[in-house]
Amino acid sequence: MADWWDADGRRHRKQFANSAAAKEHEHRETALAHAERASREMKLAARTSGVKRSSPKTDSATMEPAKGKLGVMIPGMGAVATTFVAGVEAIRKGLAKPIGSLTQMGTVRLGKRTDGRSPKVKEFVPLAGLDDLVFTGWDIFEDNMYDAATNAGVLDYRLLEQLKPFLSSIKPRAAVFDHNYVKKIDGPNVKKGKSKMDLAEQLRQDMRDFKKTSGASRLITMWCGSTESYIEPTEAHQSVKSFEKALRENDEMIAPSMIYAYASLMEGVPFANGAPNLTVDLPVMLELSRKNEAPICGKDFKTGQTLMKTVLAPAFKARLLGLSGWYSTNILGNRDGEVLDDPGSFKTKEESKLGVLEHILQPALYPELYGNIFHKVRINYYPPRGDNKEGWDNIDIFGWLGYPMQIKVDFLCRDSILAAPIVLDLVLFLDLAKRCSELKGLGIQEWLSFYFKSPMTVPGLYPEHDLFIQLMKLKNTLRHLKGEELITHLGLEYYD
Numbered sequence: 001m002a003d004w005w006d007a008d009g010r011r012h013r014k015q016f017a018n019s020a021a022a023k024e025h026e027h028r029e030t031a032l033a034h035a036e037r038a039s040r041e042m043k044l045a046a047r048t049s050g051v052k053r054s055s056p057k058t059d060s061a062t063m064e065p066a067k068g069k070l071g072v073m074i075p076g077m078g079a080v081a082t083t084f085v086a087g088v089e090a091i092r093k094g095l096a097k098p099i100g101s102l103t104q105m106g107t108v109r110l111g112k113r114t115d116g117r118s119p120k121v122k123e124f125v126p127l128a129g130l131d132d133l134v135f136t137g138w139d140i141f142e143d144n145m146y147d148a149a150t151n152a153g154v155l156d157y158r159l160l161e162q163l164k165p166f167l168s169s170i171k172p173r174a175a176v177f178d179h180n181y182v183k184k185i186d187g188p189n190v191k192k193g194k195s196k197m198d199l200a201e202q203l204r205q206d207m208r209d210f211k212k213t214s215g216a217s218r219l220i221t222m223w224c225g226s227t228e229s230y231i232e233p234t235e236a237h238q239s240v241k242s243f244e245k246a247l248r249e250n251d252e253m254i255a256p257s258m259i260y261a262y263a264s265l266m267e268g269v270p271f272a273n274g275a276p277n278l279t280v281d282l283p284v285m286l287e288l289s290r291k292n293e294a295p296i297c298g299k300d301f302k303t304g305q306t307l308m309k310t311v312l313a314p315a316f317k318a319r320l321l322g323l324s325g326w327y328s329t330n331i332l333g334n335r336d337g338e339v340l341d342d343p344g345s346f347k348t349k350e351e352s353k354l355g356v357l358e359h360i361l362q363p364a365l366y367p368e369l370y371g372n373i374f375h376k377v378r379i380n381y382y383p384p385r386g387d388n389k390e391g392w393d394n395i396d397i398f399g400w401l402g403y404p405m406q407i408k409v410d411f412l413c414r415d416s417i418l419a420a421p422i423v424l425d426l427v428l429f430l431d432l433a434k435r436c437s438e439l440k441g442l443g444i445q446e447w448l449s450f451y452f453k454s455p456m457t458v459p460g461l462y463p464e465h466d467l468f469i470q471l472m473k474l475k476n477t478l479r480h481l482k483g484e485e486l487i488t489h490l491g492l493e494y495y496d
């Protein structure tokens with residue numbers, strides 16, 4: 001007989017062959033009891049603090065299958081929208097490949113590195129198929145999608161000719177537009193209404209009509225309209241009640257994009273914002289999104305220069321290289337470039353582009369390295385380049401003992417070619433969120449930060465801008481939803 005004490009200090013008596021066996025038993029029991037107690041305490045802490053446990057708890061049963069057609073509604077049928085829709089049709093016809101799309105070409109590693117399980121994203125979670133997508137949109141110009149794509153000059157005319165019957169059949173609905181918010185353009189295809197509430201009602205009717213005529217079982221709204229002038233939230237944006245009062249009273253602080261967002265969320269339809277406008281970044285929209293289970297996400301597609309910035313800045317921080325200045329300039333000649341030539345629209349874009357470095361580099365934590373950065377962003381309208389933007393970055397960094405170095409990036413990109421796969425992924429993932437019991441009531445879908453220059457988060461939480469953290473967050477969300485183990489990259493288990 002020998003005594004042993006457990007982790008809670010209780011004494012036990014048991015028969016052992018010898019004292020070594022007794023000692024070993026005590027060790028094992030103590031370790032077990034410690035583990036059990038830690039687990040109990042963590043569960044209790046999670047319950048009392050409202051924090052959800054990170055281990056998997058749901059499975060695919062909580063995601064409804066993607067049955068029927070998915071209607072994609074696009075305010076703003078310009079370069080990005082037409083490149084996206086034409087691209088989907090070209091892929092459906094087998095004329096091109098969905099390059100750049102995580103939902104179409106990406107994979108998710110599951111389990112250990114040695115397991116060899118890496119299904120395609122679209123086979124892992126129940127996404128709508130490309131054949132099920134149907135489209136509509138609104139624009140201030142009357143051009144159908146074929147004419148708009150031709151004007152945008154992004155895609156080769158030989159490809160557009162093959163898609164002409166399909167693209168010509170998509171005609172823009174009359175837009176809700178206010179010239180004061182986009183000073184550089186004006187067009188004839190604009191709705192008239194007694195009040196902004198009346199305009200919102202007309203948009204809601206458009207949405208219901210489209211659902212009926214297209215036979216779509218679900219809808220998504222994707223803002224691909226021009227960048228609106230910079231404004232800050234006011235009292236009118238603080239609640240559904242105050243917003244609806246402001247709509248009825250034609251409050252000038254309600255921008256057209258907000259009217260689309262309101263109409264969409266009232267219809268229970270998820271909304272994504274490709275531009276940097278305030279639009280859904282408002283308490284009223286969060287309230288509506290949660291109430292009507294219509295997911296929302298960030299704003300301003302992360303395509304060219306900011307994509308590079310959120311790849312390079314994390315590398316400097318990882319190696320603790322200092323940064324003294326980052327000068328970014330762009331030339332572009334499409335309609336977006338023309339709109340951004342207006343100081344009001346540019347200010348909206350500038351705010352969105354400037355935010356990323358501060359959040360990635362955390363100057364408060366690393367004052368000697370990032371406490372004094374000169375960060376400048378310029379956008380210059382230069383018509384000869386059309387949609388083929390050129391983005392230059394001059395980056396002044398410093399290393400060991402403060403010695404300075406420079407990096408130059410010259411990205412000759414194609415704006416809409418980079419944006420189109422982002423639109424596709426957002427359409428499919430937002431539709432998934434709407435069908436997923438765990439996500440649909442959350443409002444903000446932070447796991448979609450990967451696609452945005454300005455990701456949305458709950459108030460008080462700083463956004464993640466590092467592209468690779470964003471990708472890990474997205475893939476871990478998918479793993480979590482499917483009840484798969486999250487990947488932490490710890491890897492000690494391989495050396496047991």
Ligand SMILES: NC(=O)c1ccc[n+]([C@@H]2O[C@H](COP(=O)([O-])OP(=O)(O)OC[C@H]3O[C@@H](n4cnc5c(N)ncnc54)[C@H](O)[C@@H]3O)[C@@H](O)[C@H]2O)c1
Pocket residue numbers: 075076077078079080081138139140141152175176177178182185187223224225226227228256257274275276300301302303304334335336339414415416418419
């Ligand atoms: N292409 C990219 O890489 C990229 C990246 C991030 C953000 N964006 C943003 O995406 C948006 C679209 O870019 P684009 O290159 O297609 O621009 P674009 O000028 O070719 O198209 C925008 C369209 O929106 C229309 N429009 C403006 N206000 C409208 C309204 N109230 N209702 C309906 N239609 C309206 C315009 O008439 C135009 O046809 C822009 O705001 C741009 O800043 C683009």
